[in-house]
Amino acid sequence: MAVPKRKMSRSNTRARRSQWKTTAANLATCPSCKADKLAHVACPSCGAYNGRQYAEALRTENEL
Numbered sequence: 001m002a003v004p005k006r007k008m009s010r011s012n013t014r015a016r017r018s019q020w021k022t023t024a025a026n027l028a029t030c031p032s033c034k035a036d037k038l039a040h041v042a043c044p045s046c047g048a049y050n051g052r053q054y055a056e057a058l059r060t061e062n063e064l
């Protein structure tokens with residue numbers, strides 16, 4: 001495996017890390033209860049996903 005020849009300077013490390021950014025959560029609206037929910041995930045407030053009901057979703061601690 002390739003190994004760096006020299007220690008990277010603190011300035012270089014910090015310049016690289018300055019580009020680390022978070023992205024906003026991809027929120028969608030639940031079609032059954034109209035609450036905000038994450039896209040492609042069962043609704044945390046009513047457990048609906050793709051016309052079906054998931055009891056597990058109601059028990060999660062995930063709150064938006």
Ligand SMILES: [Zn+2]
Binds near residue numbers: 030035043046048
């Ligand atoms: Zn819902």
